[in-house]
């Protein structure tokens with residue numbers, strides 16, 4: 207026992223199985239790399255009965271992850287169940303028992319990261335979470351270690367493969383939102399209930415984790431403004447392209463004079479922007495800072511192989527430290543309550559699809575409403591409404607203006623007795639903002 211380290215695997219699903227396979231197939235190489243043999247000594251799943259062949263190969267499998275988390279023969283707990291509970295309780299119990307933990311769980315790290323990292327520091331364990339953002343992209347380690355000399359000014363990321371796949375299908379193949387979702391579900395890229403992905407919840411967890419590291423601040427998911435992709439239509443991609451833009455579900459965290467600007471929403475970016483070339487289920491994270499300038503990492507954001515690559519790297523790091531009796535290096539957010547920039551104060555350009563009655567006077571009405579709030583229109587394009595002969599689509603882009611000023615314009619234009627409807631509002635990020 208002394209010359210090996212015990213691993214407890216909580217979860218044997220897509221990622222857990224990938225990790226188990228990697229640890230078994232590469233056992234010799236990993237032992238050489240970290241100086242100790244790694245033994246998976248126990249695993250927990252919900253449905254034990256479905257794992258008879260694994261159990262017969264000698265692996266102890268139970269449906270009690272909390273019990274497993276504190277077993278004496280386990281040194282490293284690898285949490286791959288997903289969801290907030292019982293994962294958080296298990297990680298807490300393992301750390302309290304002085305064990306180290308590796309997790310891929312973005313929800314737990316976004317909501318409870320600071321508390322758990324502090325617990326790890328107090329109890330002498332280590333908590334690593336490379337796979338929680340960007341799957342196989344090694345962005346957590348890059349922010350924690352390789353970019354630590356920098357003052358980060360912004361993080362821009364495509365960190366949800368499901369929405370990027372759907373957006374690519376809508377853009378490239380002209381698919382509707384529903385058809386793109388059905389295709390993503392059929393291919394296993396979207397859950398039966400896609401809410402967390404299409405409403406930007408998953409991306410907001412990941413952005414909170416990235417922003418906490420980039421700005422040394424305690425950023426939680428509720429600090430992130432988020433909008434999903436449900437109101438996108440295939441024709442928005444056509445209009446955006448005509449204007450020189452691609453649409454991407456972008457997660458951005460920026461330092462502004464008003465505080466941290468944290469947003470997840472579909473965004474128009476120039477077709478020349480490297481993020482516009484990130485298609486399908488790929489993820490990408492760009493970090494800008496001083497003195498480095500800009501760095502972009504792109505790669506597979508999900509899947510057993512990519513994710514287990516990140517999880518196993520964390521396991522090897524922890525195992526190497528345990529094998530050489532080194533103390534862990536703890537990194538916790540310094541600023542416990544960062545100042546957040548109110549979105550209403552942020553200046554952005556915006557793309558609007560307004561559904562309007564096809565009659566004289568509408569453009570004048572619009573012009574008056576925009577002018578009253580000092581919002582300057584950059585371009586207007588009128589096209590027939592695809593379903594309603596008496597209506598038209600007006601594609602309006604604005605010059606940079608405070609988001610709150612545009613809120614007031616739209617509230618007035620779409621008041622209950624108005625014939626004008628807001629189809630979609632998409633912020634444009636083309637470097638022409640001046641907040």
Ligand SMILES: NC(=O)c1ccc[n+]([C@@H]2O[C@H](COP(=O)([O-])OP(=O)(O)OC[C@H]3O[C@@H](n4cnc5c(N)ncnc54)[C@H](OP(=O)(O)O)[C@@H]3O)[C@@H](O)[C@H]2O)c1
Pocket residue numbers: 216217218219220221222250251252253254269270271285286287288289291292310311312337338341507508509510513
């Ligand atoms: N899939 C990816 O590509 C990917 C990428 C990046 C990060 N992640 C993260 O990795 C983690 C695992 O994802 P996954 O895709 O592997 O999930 P998954 O396929 O749904 O597997 C979850 C596993 O956890 C077990 N489990 C769930 N709740 C449990 C409970 N209460 N008690 C005992 N066992 C329980 C399940 O048991 P049963 O099999 O018996 O149901 C299953 O083996 C999540 O945090 C996810 O966000 C996944």
